Amino acid sequence: MKFRAKIVDAACLNHFTRVSNMIARLAKTCTLRISPEKLNFILCDRLASGGVSMWSELEQENFFSEFQMEGVSAENNVIYVELASENLSRALKTAQNARTLKIKLTNKNFPCLTVSVELLSVSSSSRIVTHDIPIKVIPRRLWKDLQEPSVPDADVSIYLPALKTMKSVVEKMKNISNHLVMEANLSGDLNLKIETELVCVTTHFRDLGNPPLASGDTPWDRDPAEMAEVCVDIRKLLQLLAGQQVNPTKALCSLVAGRMLHLHLLYEDVSLQYFIPARS
Amino acid sequence: MKCVVTGSNVKVLGKAVHSLSRIGDELYLEPLDDGLSLRTVNSSRSAYACFLFAPLFFQQYQPTTPGQDLLRCKILMKSFLSIFRSLAMLEKTVEKCYISLNDRSSCLVVQLHYKYGVKKTHNLSFQDCESLQAVFSPASCPHVLRAPARILGEAVLPFPLALAEVTLGIGRGRRVILRSYQEKEEADSTTKAMVTEMSIGEEDFQQLQAPEGVAITFCLKEFRGLLSFAESANLPLTIHFDAPGRPAIFTIEDSLLDGHFVLATLLELDIHSQDQSSSEPHQQARSTAHQDNFASDDIDSYMIAMETTVGSEGSRALPSVSLTPGPQHHSNPGPDSEEDEDEAEPSPVPGTPPPKKFRSLFFGSILAPPHSPQGPNPVLAEDSDGEG
Numbered sequence: 001m002k003f004r005a006k007i008v009d010a011a012c013l014n015h016f017t018r019v020s021n022m023i024a025r026l027a028k029t030c031t032l033r034i035s036p037e038k039l040n041f042i043l044c045d046r047l048a049s050g051g052v053s054m055w056s057e058l059e060q061e062n063f064f065s066e067f068q069m070e071g072v073s074a075e076n077n078v079i080y081v082e083l084a085s086e087n088l089s090r091a092l093k094t095a096q097n098a099r100t101l102k103i104k105l106t107n108k109n110f111p112c113l114t115v116s117v118e119l120l121s122v123s124s125s126s127r128i129v130t131h132d133i134p135i136k137v138i139p140r141r142l143w144k145d146l147q148e149p150s151v152p153d154a155d156v157s158i159y160l161p162a163l164k165t166m167k168s169v170v171e172k173m174k175n176i177s178n179h180l181v182m183e184a185n186l187s188g189d190l191n192l193k194i195e196t197e198l199v200c201v202t203t204h205f206r207d208l209g210n211p212p213l214a215s216g217d218t219p220w221d222r223d224p225a226e227m228a229e230v231c232v233d234i235r236k237l238l239q240l241l242a243g244q245q246v247n248p249t250k251a252l253c254s255l256v257a258g259r260m261l262h263l264h265l266l267y268e269d270v271s272l273q274y275f276i277p278a279r280s
Numbered sequence: 281m282k283c284v285v286t287g288s289n290v291k292v293l294g295k296a297v298h299s300l301s302r303i304g305d306e307l308y309l310e311p312l313d314d315g316l317s318l319r320t321v322n323s324s325r326s327a328y329a330c331f332l333f334a335p336l337f338f339q340q341y342q343p344t345t346p347g348q349d350l351l352r353c354k355i356l357m358k359s360f361l362s363i364f365r366s367l368a369m370l371e372k373t374v375e376k377c378y379i380s381l382n383d384r385s386s387c388l389v390v391q392l393h394y395k396y397g398v399k400k401t402h403n404l405s406f407q408d409c410e411s412l413q414a415v416f417s418p419a420s421c422p423h424v425l426r427a428p429a430r431i432l433g434e435a436v437l438p439f440p441l442a443l444a445e446v447t448l449g450i451g452r453g454r455r456v457i458l459r460s461y462q463e464k465e466e467a468d469s470t471t472k473a474m475v476t477e478m479s480i481g482e483e484d485f486q487q488l489q490a491p492e493g494v495a496i497t498f499c500l501k502e503f504r505g506l507l508s509f510a511e512s513a514n515l516p517l518t519i520h521f522d523a524p525g526r527p528a529i530f531t532i533e534d535s536l537l538d539g540h541f542v543l544a545t546l547l548e549l550d551i552h553s554q555d556q557s558s559s560e561p562h563q564q565a566r567s568t569a570h571q572d573n574f575a576s577d578d579i580d581s582y583m584i585a586m587e588t589t590v591g592s593e594g595s596r597a598l599p600s601v602s603l604t605p606g607p608q609h610h611s612n613p614g615p616d617s618e619e620d621e622d623e624a625e626p627s628p629v630p631g632t633p634p635p636k637k638f639r640s641l642f643f644g645s646i647l648a649p650p651h652s653p654q655g656p657n658p659v660l661a662e663d664s665d666g667e668g
Binding site: 084087090091094108110112126127128129130131132133134 | 480
């Protein structure tokens with residue numbers, strides 16, 4: 001099992017840092033899946049701790065100038081490692097004015113993901129910072145739990161309003177209730193609703209638009225005005241909204257009534273899927 | 281004693297108090313003929329700090345009032361720090377600072393003169409005390425390292441604030457290496473912390489007088505305290521050090537002031553376990569080997585020899601852990617603990633984490649009775665605390 005990659009471009013490094021910061025805000029520990037074309041950051045929470053899952057994907061060639069890997073075997077050319085996402089984000093923080101950044105799998109006193117950074121300095125001397133992030137290599141029999149989650153057929157899919165706006169609304173709602181009901185229909189309406197014994201607050205968004213159906217999909221078989229609703233843990237939703245430093249180019253939300261909320265954020269070179277189970 | 285500090289020097293004084301406050305809870309203020317000294321020591325007596333402000337630093341400096349002995353006092357760090365809490369405000373609004381100490385008032389009086397004639401007077405009650413003086417001599421340290429504070433400041437920047445200790449050493453190619461220190465027991469457990477290493481070329485140092493392979497481990501928090509002072513004053517910092525376990529002396533010097541921080545260094549007690557290749561200099565050397573081929577490394581040299589086939593999880597268990605016979609040496613420290621470190625430590629069992637040992641610095645004159653035989657002995661005493 002081998003892995004080595006290199007970033008030389010400052011913009012790419014910036015992007016990669018931003019991705020890792022976003023991951024660090026969403027998950028304490030995450031799984032990094034390394035394959036020849038892609039890097040994935042995966043979170044699969046157990047039901048007891050909220051049951052949230054995350055699948056984030058980036059094309060390696062958009063970031064790395066060099067990328068070499070060798071998986072477990074030729075037919076299973078993948079590597080799965082588990083790491084504390086904060087460590088990666090902290091390691092990349094020191095790389096802000098780096099000349100080169102290298103990431104590699106090493107086995108020093110323990111298996112680690114080594115991030116070494118050659119810093120730019122005023123003098124001619126070179127300064128090198130090395131971070132050894134402890135990792136756990138995930139055995140193959142556990143890989144099946146870490147596959148891309150399949151999205152069950154959604155009742156309603158809708159584009160989200162600006163996440164910043166949504167965040168400030170949800171932030172205030174969090175002070176009143178622990179749960180939030182998200183309602184949406186096929187005519188572009190989205191409601192964020194909280195209900196307590198004393199008060200019921202609803203924020204309405206209109207004309208958000210629904211994504212067109214791909215050819216071959218079964219057409220929506222429902223009244224366009226009928227709302228589908230999902231009740232979720234408000235903190236989990238806020239965690240996602242607060243973790244976005246840049247507005248995504250596209251943000252899509254799919255509701256599976258009574259089961260889950262699937263949020264799909266698309267950035268220039270990263271995609272992030274976030275699954276929040278419905279509160280039972 | 282009476283002195284007046286003006287202008288930007290008020291901020292310098294405040295900054296010094298801030299960095300002293302990272303070490304001790306009590307501040308020893310002593311007016312001497314060659315300047316005003318501010319000193320502190322931490323509660324475990326493993327760190328000592330001293331600033332001496334030369335008479336020229338002050339607009340007016342009078343160590344003694346005529347007909348009086350030299351006074352010295354001990355005050356709470358917290359209360360003295362609160363006067364200088366906001367350095368930005370001090371710089372903008374304070375024009376003068378009067379500090380006076382006399383017998384009659386039984387108070388240390390600090391008076392700040394703000395703009396527009398506003399005056400703020402702090403009366404701090406104090407305790408009489410003996411002079412606090414650590415026994416150390418930079419000249420006796422064989423290794424010296426000197427660099428602008430900015431370089432060292434940038435060097436510690438990648439380390440997390442929560443990190444307790446850092447190892448400083450000279451690696452291959454005479455590069456200066458700073459590395460986060462990890463306790464062995466920590467390294468064996470499942471929740472390992474990230475290890476960060478900074479490597480700086482010799483060219484960045486004004487003086488580097490130490491052979492390759494030497495390394496010391498000391499507390500980062502106190503070091504950061506002095507660094508932030510040295511950075512704001514734009515002064516170079518000199519580190520005098522010796523073998524592990526011997527104190528390291530950090531100094532800054534200027535015509536108006538000098539500062540000395542004496543920090544205990546960690547005594548690595550695992551000479552017997554060198555076969556594990558885990559002693560600090562070895563680690564240094566090994567990791568530098570990786571660094572040296574930063575430019576030309578080969579993927580084959582970075583390989584995880586770990587199989588992840590089905591059911592292989594058991595192979596991840598560390599075999600050395602199971603050999604660890606538990607805390608047998610620590611179970612009975614006994615009353616003879618003063619000398620037992622020599623008996624207990626050289627345990628032949630691999631994998632036993634050596635206890636962390638900072639040697640305390642010993643301050644003869646403040647604690648010892650006047651007839652104590654404690655002379656101006658340059659040797660620091662053995663740690664007398666045992667391992668508790």
